Amino acid sequence: MKGFIFDKEQILFHPDILNEIHVGILICDRNGKLLFINRFAANIFDTAPNDWIGHHMTSIIPDSVIYKALTTKTPQIGKHSKWKKKNFIVDASPIIVKNTVIGAISTLKDDQELQRLTDAYEDLKRYVNMLEIKLEYSTQLPYTxxxxxxxxxxxxxxxIFKILKAASTDIPxxxxxxxxxxxxxxxxxIHESSLKAEGPFITVxxxxxxxxxxxSELFGYEEGAFTGAKKNGKKGKFELAKGGSIFLDEIGDMNYNLQAKLLRVLQQKEMVRVGGNDAIPLDVRIITATHQNLELMIKEGKFREDLYYRINGTSFEIPPLRARKMDIKAIVQQTLVELNNHYGKRLTLSDEAETLLINHPLQxxxxxxxxxxxxxxIMCEYEEIKTSDLPITFIDKVNDFGKQLSTVPIKYRVDPSDHHEESNTLNLNYHVGKIEKKLIIEALERSGxxxxxxxxILGISRQTFYDRLKQYEINL
Ligand SMILES: Nc1ncnc2c1ncn2[C@@H]1O[C@H](COP(=O)(O)OP(=O)(O)OP(=O)(O)O)[C@@H](O)[C@H]1O
Incomplete structure (x- = not known):
């Protein structure tokens, strides 16, 4: 136990009680002499506690807030103070017993600490906000x-509510x-909220x-069905999806002849492997998707009308993101939290960058x-994401889309020629590589x-495409 004489009384306590906390504490007597200083405060002032104890406050900290509280008999709250370039916030109060001031006490908070706490608080607020949004619609929307x-x-x-109603039936x-x-x-x-949720979900x-x-991908094949066929044959996607759902993505791109085969399978509710004879019963939920206008394709003779009716038990149109700007905000907010967690950062989004995202065509x-x-x-080097941290091609698109957009100042556009590294070189591979990379990125963006x-779009083979992705470190 340690302590001090306070108003002629010996006050004893274990010093760790006040030394372990992250707030500075000073106590002075009725004459302004320092009686106690805890470790945190001593660190702020860069002193050893014993060097200061017993000294008059005005001799160690001229204009000290604690002394002002003592002499004016009035609490001093939230005062900004400075000590050798260190900023801190001080609260001080006189200690009054039976109407007599017998001393004063003050607390000091490091401004940096305050900043850290404010940052942590802001982070927490954003997180809570995100959870609130989630909670708000999770009370309406199911967990799926x-x-x-x-x-x-x-x-x-x-x-979504309409989709869920349809999901609980067997309707395609x-x-x-x-x-x-x-x-x-x-x-x-849809699969997760359907009767077949326990079964597999297979995408094609x-x-x-x-x-x-x-x-053969869809329906599988028997051994010897064609050259290169595997021994014992192979199950197709429909067989793999047994008891679950099959998701036929980009159904509008299916070859016309195959459409007829698919229709037969859906009508007969059974299929036969390529090169096989045995009928395998079909036990799958059919979900399809397309970005194409199937009705127009039917008129143009590119999509079978009978298949259209077979897969279209009911259909749902998902509006583009630019038509639901409130979702852009929600997605940006939550994705940023996820990305910050993933990359160990604490970035916020500048107003300009948010405006750009909201006004982007987002094809x-x-x-x-x-x-x-x-x-x-990944690119942001400071604490706030600026417009210039976004991909150049992405910024260019919003400028092309809305030349009238005054919200995207021209200063944020980044000119690729600003990157002067090696720009003087005549090395052909270097320049060809740069153009190739740009074209691949452009094609990816155009194709969403x-x-x-x-x-x-690029007119190259799959292999070349993947080789180039690797070579130019384009991560998808
Ligand atoms: N509302 C959303 N909230 C969170 N992530 C989403 C949302 N919508 C789409 N995504 C994400 O966007 C990406 C594209 O989504 P998805 O593949 O489902 O789109 P799609 O319409 O099937 O595209 P495509 O027609 O090109 O296949 C995925 O990473 C997906 O997780």
Whole structure:
């Protein structure tokens, strides 16, 4: 036990009680002599406690707040104070017994500590805010849609409720909408809230699988069905999805002849493996998606009308992200929290960057938005994401889209020629590489990061495409 004489009384306590806390404490007597200083305060003042105890406050800290509280007999709250370039906040109060001031006490908080606490508080507030948003619509939306971020006042909420009604039946569902709006995410949620939730969820991207392989991919094959066929044959996606759901993504890209085979399978509720004879019963929920106008394709003779009616028990159109700006905000907010956690950062978004995101055409929808944000989080070197941290091509698109947009100041546009490294070189590979990379990124963005479409746009083979992604470190 240690202590001090206070107003002729010996006061004893264990010093750790006041030394372990992250707030400085000073106590002085009725004459202004320092009686006690805890470790935190001593650190702020860069002194050893014993060097100061017994000295008059005015001799150690001229204009000290504690002395002012003592002499004016009035509490001094939230006073900013400075000591050798260190800023801190001081609260001080006289100690009054039986109407007589017998001393004073003050607390000191390091301004940096205050900053740290404010930052932590802001982080926590953002997190709570995000949880509140989640909670608000999670009371309305079922857990199966927990990954699907929507604002509480989003038009998507109504659509989701309708989807859920359909999900609980066996009816085939067609999901429509631009690339990247979340059709696959919705298909997963439909499966999870369906009667077949316990079974597998199998995805087939009808645009990505070469036509020649599609039939065996879907329906499987028997041993010896064709050259290169595996021993014992192979199960198709429909067989793999048994008891669960099959999600036929980009159904509009399915070859016309195969459409007829698919229709037969759906009508007869059974299928036969390529090169086989035995009928295998079909026990799957059918969910399809497309970004194409199937009705127009039917008129143009590119999509079978009978298949259209078979897959379209009911259909839902997911609006593009630019048509539901409240969702952009909600997605940005939550994605930033997730990215900060992932990259160990504590970044916030500047107003300019937020304005740009909200006014962006976002042709690649949520996928494009998330990619742009991740790029910005990785590139950002300070505490706030600026417009210039977003990908150049992304900024260019908003400028092209809305030249009238006064909200995106021209100063935020980054000119690629600003990067002078090696710009004087005539090395052909260097320049060809730069152009190739730019074209690949452009194709990816135009296709809403749909690889198959990007490959088509670029007119290169899948292998070359993936080789280039690796070579230019383009992460998808
Ligand atoms: N509302 C949302 N909340 C959170 N993430 C979303 C949302 N919508 C889409 N995403 C994310 O955006 C990306 C694209 O979503 P998804 O693949 O489901 O879109 P899609 O419409 O099926 O695209 P495509 O037609 O190109 O296949 C995924 O990473 C998905 O998780």
């Amino acid at each position: 849609f927990s990954d699907f971020i929507v604002a509480p006042d989003s038009p998507m909420c109504k659509i 569902i067609l999901i429509r909408g631009e690339s990247g709006v979340g059709k696959e995410l919705i298909a997963i949620a 991207n009808c645009a990505a699988i070469p036509e020649s392989l599609m039939e 690649g929808n949520v996928r494009e938005l998330k990619h742009a944000l991740e790029h910005a989080v 990061y749909n690889r198959s479409k990007a490959i088509k």
